[in-house]
Amino acid sequence: MNIVVQKFGGTSVRNLECQRQVMQKVLRPYREGNKVIVVLSAMAGETNRLLELANQWSDSPDPAEMDSMVSTGEQISCALFTMLLKQQGVKARSLLGFQAPIKTDDCFGKARIRSIDDTRLKELLEEYDVLVMAGFQGCDDEMRITTLGRGGSDTSAVALAAAVKADVCEIYTDVPGVFTTDPNMCTDARKIDRVAYDEMLEMASMGAKVLQIRSVEFAKKYNVTVHVRSTFSDEPGTIVTQEDETMESVLVSGIAYDKDQAQITLVHVKDTPGISAQIFSPLAEKKILVDMIVQNPSKDGVTDMTFTVPRADVDQTIKTLEKLQYEIGYEQLTSNLNVSKVSIIGVGMRNHSGVASHAFQALADENINILMISTSEIKVTCLIDDKYTELAVRTLHKAFKLEEGQHVIETS
Amino acid sequence: MNIVVQKFGGTSVRNLECQRQVMQKVLRPYREGNKVIVVLSAMAGETNRLLELANQWSDSPDPAEMDSMVSTGEQISCALFTMLLKQQGVKARSLLGFQAPIKTDDCFGKARIRSIDDTRLKELLEEYDVLVMAGFQGCDDEMRITTLGRGGSDTSAVALAAAVKADVCEIYTDVPGVFTTDPNMCTDARKIDRVAYDEMLEMASMGAKVLQIRSVEFAKKYNVTVHVRSTFSDEPGTIVTQEDETMESVLVSGIAYDKDQAQITLVHVKDTPGISAQIFSPLAEKKILVDMIVQNPSKDGVTDMTFTVPRADVDQTIKTLEKLQYEIGYEQLTSNLNVSKVSIIGVGMRNHSGVASHAFQALADENINILMISTSEIKVTCLIDDKYTELAVRTLHKAFKLEEGQHVIETS
Incomplete structure (x- = not known):
């Protein structure tokens, strides 16, 4: 049995006309003799309408009831x-969700999939040619309805594809695929044909909205080939798949950025063992996501500790740390809201040196000052003044010749 | 454990303000230490909105999908x-519905309740003080969502009350209770304090919309005391319960009418054995509800056959029977759309004679001609020209002194 999973978002199903277009997409693999599982989101606007309704009813709507409702x-x-x-x-x-069933934990509003009954799904696929599956939802052990969080339909689709061992999981969206960078920011941005799971993960975590991060984790874990493509054309989009040799020969696959950042510095922290935990544990308890962390070399037993948090969490971060000033023992807390992160991403970095310095040089040539640097195996991230974001993205895109297609750039 | 079941219709929950009023109703038995099962309908207008949406999508929407949607x-x-x-x-x-679970057959759109898991409900009532149950819905053996048909929330409420052996099933509505007749038609109409299941059944089948007929059948079968009362006041309403001596001492409890009727006559039908089946089986197959049937005494081997059908089914009735004219062997088919049914209902009739004749006399005194008569143990129905409906209702109401309260009327 050849199975194709297709996922369509809220914009694609927002009215009758759009749904008719979606139907044509579904009928293609169906007519080729495949069984199809179609995963749908709510019609655009509906989820927000329901959330607003709930907020009228209650200041803090019960999460379980919220899930049942949305x-x-x-x-x-x-x-x-x-x-x-x-x-x-x-x-x-x-x-x-409860009929498949897609079993989740009971973290209402952001539940995680625990298991999918593939036997039941296979039985249903014997009986039906197309299963139209509600995305974004599952049920807990008590059969209460759970939801997977915003964008959870991507995860539903990939998880279903994994469960039934689908040939491909097609994620339909309003863009033609994954781009080397945001086309709104850089007109040279080019659609990528193939991208590795890890690259996609880094891009997603940097705010590339084309795929929900958890769906990529799922795809990687269960080796599901994901095809991100456009609802409005028949052109192939981007294949997200296992790393292969072609990918490794490309140094940098894409440039990502995140403007929603703020920098916090604790000046003259007493550099004692356990100081990091003292600072960051209280933030973790408040679910504040600390990203880049830099600790200056200690001098005279004191150091400066600098890190970034999402801009929305700045107030709470400051409030939390100010309460602990005496306990942690720092002199001053400064914050900077005018920063953004720019990253170059590519699995090819693993086997090539000089990628980071090539990037730093390119930024330096444009007089863009780098405030912080963090690197991973396949990513180099620079924190910069946010007024340079567009310039930095375009500069890096050009420095790695991303507009020219995927090929190796000699850097050293 | 003392359990109260309360049901509120769509008008009662149509917005935040109304739901706050409903909450006060629920908090009363809750504060008295009862466990409460609240059965709710959809917010007024919502079900129609969804039905209209489905009709845009399809000329004949799939009933199972329709149920999942509404x-x-x-x-x-x-x-x-x-x-x-x-x-x-x-x-x-x-x-x-699927969580309780309320198990039904798989007649989507008009499913019938098969079983309710009272053990599970009792467990939930140990854990929670108030269960807010979705009315109108259940699920079939495959866990597909079913609905019980219009007004099905009444049935949900009564069935739940039966399952958990509730002390009372309160049906809240926009009227203060069950009336001796339609107050819009007869200003003397009086709220009835207590009414027997059988009387309520006859009233419901005559179009009294205060309770869905199947909910009354359920209440009778499982001996559930139903209290029909107003959402907008704290006055007691009408208790629907087992027949008792007080009720039997009242000859007539109420006057019901149904304007949605049409009369069909087959003239000069050959009076042979099996002729009734020949006429009415084809109508039954078309789900046409034939109500009153009168066959004139046969003369020269031919007879006239007269019966009533809902006005909406007249065309199909005529079409069906015209096709069979040769087979059935009748001379002519006539129809009359200007008729209505007026009934007097009361369990007291069982033990008293002269009720029918008292009614006939009252109508005769007002020169209202009776076109057809049918009687049951506790009901006398007259078919009349529909322009006399209001007059007939008022005349009968007065003839049995229903405005004066429940007492025995000497008729013979």
Whole structure:
């Protein structure tokens, strides 16, 4: 049995006309003799409408009730879409999270998938040619409805593809695929044909919105080939898959950026063992995501500790740390909201040296000052003044000749 | 454990303000130490909105998908209402049809309840003080969502009350209770304090919309005391319960009418054995509900056959029977759309004679001609020209002194 999983977002199913277009996408693999699992989001705007309703009813709506409520968005889009398919004579039915079932933990609002009953799904695929699956939702052990968090439909699709061992998981979106960088920022941005899971993960964590980060983790873990492509064309998009030799021969696959950053510095921290934990544990408890951390070399037993947090968490970060000033023992806390992160990403870096310095040089040539640097195996991130974000992205894109297609650049 | 079941319709939960009023109703038995099961309908207008959406998508929407879709109405109202309760510190949760579970057959759109898991409900009532149950819905053996048909929330409430052996099942509505007749038609109409299941059944089948007929059948079968009362006041309403001596001492409890009727006559039918089946089986196959049937005494081997059908089914009835004219062997088919049914209902009739003739006389005194008569143990129905409906109702109401309260009327 050849199975294709296709996922369509809220914009793609927002009205009858759009759903008819989606149907054509579904009928293609169906007519080629494949079984199809279609994963749908709620019609655009519906989830927000429901969230607003809940906020009228309660200052802090119960998360379990919230999930029961917002999950109706997918329930409706799936029922409607199945009606369309049945009208075409396709043997189809809708399938809700609890019906599949997609079992999750009970973290309402951001549940994690624990298991999917592949036997049941295979049985249903014997009986039906197309299953229209509600994305974004599952159920806990008590059969209460859970949701997977914003963008969770991507994760639903990849998890289903993994469970039924689908040939491919197609994620349809309003862009043609994954780009070397944000095309709104850099007109030279080019669609990437193939990208490795790890690269995609780094891009997603840097705010590239094309795929939810957890769906990529899932795809990597279960080796699901994901095809990110456009709802509005038949052109192939970007294949997200295992690293291969072609990919490794490319130094840098893409440039990502994140403007939603703030820099915090604790000046003259007493450099004692355990000081890092003293600073960062209270922030972790508040679910504040600390990203780049730099500790200056200690001098006279004191050091400066600098790190970044999402801009929305700055106030809480400052409040939390000010309370602990005496305990931690720092002299001063400074913050800078005008910063952004720019990263170069590529699995090719693993086997090539000089990538980072090539990037630093390119930024220096444009007089862009680097405030902080952090590196991973396949990524180099620079924190810069946020007014240079666009310039930095374009500069790096050009420095690694990303507009020219995927090839090796000699750097040293 | 003392359990109270309360059901609120779509008008009662249509917005935040109304739901706050409903909450006060729920908090009363809760504060008295009862466990409460609240059964809610969808917010007024929501079910129709969804039906219209489905009709845009398909000329004949798949019934199973339709059920999955319209059931979201209750899912939303229940989640919102539970948020309100939780904000008040009440241990509450919502419960959907498949979660209870309320098992039904798989007749989508008009499913019948097969079983309710009372053990599970009792467990939940140990854990929670208020369960907010989605009315109108259940699930079949495959866990597909089913709905019970319009007004099905009444049935949900009564069935739940039966399952958990509730002390009372309160059905809240926008009227103060069950009336001796339609107050819009007869200003003397009086609220009835107590009414027998059988009387309520006859009233419901005559179009009294205060309770869905199947909920009354359920209540009778499982001996559930139903209290029909107003959402907008604290006055007691009408108790629907087992027949007792007080009720039997009342000849007539109420006057019902149904304007949605049409009369069909087959003239000069050959009176042979099996002729009734020949006429009515084809109509039954088309799901046409034939009500009153009168066959004139046969003369020269031919007879006239007269019966009533709902006005909406007249065309199909005529079409069906015209096709069979040769087979059935009748001379002519006539129809009359200007008719209505007026009934007097009362368990007291069982033990008293002269009720029917008292009614006939009253109508005769007003020169209202009776076109057809049918009687049951506790009901006398007259078919009349529909322009006399209001007059007939008022005349009968007065003839049995229903405005004066429940007492025996000497008729013979």
